[in-house]
Amino acid sequence: MNTLSWQAAREAAHQAGLDAILPTRRQKPADTDGLTLAAPLTALTDLPAFPTSSVDGYAVRGTGPWKLTGRVLAGETPPPLAEGCAVEVATGAMVPDGLEAIIRLEDAKLEGGTVSGAARPNPEWREVGEEATAGQVLLPAGVEISPTVIGLAAAAGHDTLEVRPRPRAAVLVFGDELATEGVPGRGRVRDALGPLLPPMLRHVGAAPVPGFSPRGPIEDTLDSHVAALRAALDDADIVCTTGGTMQGPVDHLHAALEALGAEYVVDSVAVRPGFPMLLAALPGERFVVGLPGNPQSAVIALVSLVVPLIAGLTGRRLRQLPRVKAGVDIPGRGTDTHLALVRLGKYGSVVPSSHRGSAMLRGLAQSEGFAVIEPGKDAKEGDTVLFLPIPGDHR
Ligand SMILES: Nc1nc2c(c(=O)[nH]1)N[C@H]1C(S)=C(S)[C@@H](COP(=O)(O)OP(=O)(O)OC[C@H]3O[C@@H](n4cnc5c(N)ncnc54)[C@H](O)[C@@H]3O)O[C@H]1N2
Numbered sequence: 001m002n003t004l005s006w007q008a009a010r011e012a013a014h015q016a017g018l019d020a021i022l023p024t025r026r027q028k029p030a031d032t033d034g035l036t037l038a039a040p041l042t043a044l045t046d047l048p049a050f051p052t053s054s055v056d057g058y059a060v061r062g063t064g065p066w067k068l069t070g071r072v073l074a075g076e077t078p079p080p081l082a083e084g085c086a087v088e089v090a091t092g093a094m095v096p097d098g099l100e101a102i103i104r105l106e107d108a109k110l111e112g113g114t115v116s117g118a119a120r121p122n123p124e125w126r127e128v129g130e131e132a133t134a135g136q137v138l139l140p141a142g143v144e145i146s147p148t149v150i151g152l153a154a155a156a157g158h159d160t161l162e163v164r165p166r167p168r169a170a171v172l173v174f175g176d177e178l179a180t181e182g183v184p185g186r187g188r189v190r191d192a193l194g195p196l197l198p199p200m201l202r203h204v205g206a207a208p209v210p211g212f213s214p215r216g217p218i219e220d221t222l223d224s225h226v227a228a229l230r231a232a233l234d235d236a237d238i239v240c241t242t243g244g245t246m247q248g249p250v251d252h253l254h255a256a257l258e259a260l261g262a263e264y265v266v267d268s269v270a271v272r273p274g275f276p277m278l279l280a281a282l283p284g285e286r287f288v289v290g291l292p293g294n295p296q297s298a299v300i301a302l303v304s305l306v307v308p309l310i311a312g313l314t315g316r317r318l319r320q321l322p323r324v325k326a327g328v329d330i331p332g333r334g335t336d337t338h339l340a341l342v343r344l345g346k347y348g349s350v351v352p353s354s355h356r357g358s359a360m361l362r363g364l365a366q367s368e369g370f371a372v373i374e375p376g377k378d379a380k381e382g383d384t385v386l387f388l389p390i391p392g393d394h395r
C-alpha cells in the first residue's frame with residue numbers, strides 16, 4: 001500500500017482524469033449549464049457588432065437646433081445623418097453614420113419638428129468592438145459553464161458550443177449491517193450514504209446514471225462485489241463505493257478490484273479523517289472511488305478524489321482553494337493532513353464544529369467545510385488556512 005500525501009492524492013486523481021478526458025460534443029448553449037467548455041469561447045463578431053445607442057434620445061450632427069428627419073428603433077439600420085439634422089434613437093438601436101452627439105430625451109426639447117438641447121459630456125453610444133473584437137478569446141477551454149457563460153456565448157453569436165459532458169456516476173453501498181429504512185438498532189445502522197451521495201455528486205458536476213439509484217447494500221461476498229462493480233462500470237464513468245476500504249474480515253473491495261483488473265491511482269491518503277480512501281482505474285477508462293464507510297470520511301474522500309477526478313475528466317484545472325482565517329487554535333494531526341470540520345463564522349473566520357466525529361452526521365450537516373491543517377503543523381488563532389467547502393446548494 002502506497003500512501004500518498006493529501007495534495008499528491010488530489011493531483012494524482014486530477015491527472016488520472018485528464019488521461020481519460022471525456023470526448024466532446026456540440027450542444028445548444030441553453031443546454032450546457034454545468035458542462036465544461038471544450039474549446040476557447042471566441043467572439044464570432046465585434047461586440048457590439050454595430051455602434052449602439054445607450055440611451056433613448058436624439059442623434060445629432062452639426063450645431064443645433066436640429067431638424068428632426070426620422071427615427072431609428074432597435075433592430076433597424078439607419079441611413080447616414082446629414083449636417084444640421086437629428087434622428088430619434090432608442091436604447092440599443094444602431095446609431096447613424098455621421099452622428100456627433102446624442103441628446104437624451106429628458107434633456108431635449110422638440111418643437112415644430114426641431115430639436116434643441118445639450119448633450120452630456122460623455123458619448124452616449126457604444127463603439128463597435130468596445131467589449132471584444134471578432135475572433136478574440138472571451139473564455140479559455142476548461143471553464144465550467146454557468147448561466148452567465150451561456151448568456152455570453154449567445155451574445156457572441158454562438159448557436160452551439162463544443163463541450164465536455166458531466167461524467168456519469170453510480171453509487172454502490174457495501175455493508176450487510178445497513179438498513180435502508182426504519183429506525184436503527186440491534187447492530188443495524190441506517191444507510192446514510194446511499195441517500196447523501198447522489199445529490200452531492202450532482203453538486204460537484206457528475207450526472208447520476210439514469211435509472212441507477214444507489215445499489216445496495218451489496219451482500220458481503222466477493223462474488224456479489226465483483227458482479228455489482230461490473231454492472232455499475234457498464235453504466236458509469238465513475239463508480240463510488242461506500243465502506244469496505246479497510247481490509248477487514250468482510251471487506252471485499254480490494255479483492256474485487258483485483259479480480260476486475262484495476263490499477264490503483266491512490267491507495268490510502270495521509271489525511272485524517274478519510275485515510276483508507278482509494279481511487280482505481282479500470283479497463284475502458286472507468287474509475288472506482290472507494291469512499292470509507294464513516295460518513296464524514298466518505299464526504300472527505302469525495303471532495304479529495306472525486307472532485308479532482310471530475311475536473312480532469314472534463315478538462316478543468318484543479319480548483320484553487322480559498323483561504324479563511326482560523327477563529328481559534330485548530331490542532332494538526334501529526335504527519336497527516338488534518339481536514340478539520342468547521343463552521344464559517346463572521347468575517348470569513350472558521351471554528352471547529354461540534355459533533356465532528358467521523359462516524360457522525362450531526363456536525364457535518366451543520367458545517368460549511370473543512371479547514372486544511374498541513375502535516376506537521378497546528379493552526380493558531382488568526383492564521384490563514386485553505387478551506388475545502390462541502391458541496392451543497394447554499395454555498
Ligand atoms: N484496525 C483498524 N480499523 C480501522 C481503521 C484502522 O486504521 N485500523 N481505520 C478506521 C477508519 S479511519 C475508517 S474511516 C474505517 C473505514 O472503514 P471501511 O471503509 O472499511 O468501512 P466499514 O468498515 O464498512 O464501515 C465503517 C463504519 O461506517 C459505517 N458505515 C458504512 N457504510 C455506511 C453507510 N452507507 N451509511 C452509514 N454508515 C455507514 C459502518 O457501519 C461502520 O461503523 O475503518 C476504521 N477501522
Ligand code: MOO
Nearest residue numbers: 273274275297358
Ligand atoms: O479516517 Mo477514518 O476515515 O478516521 O474515519
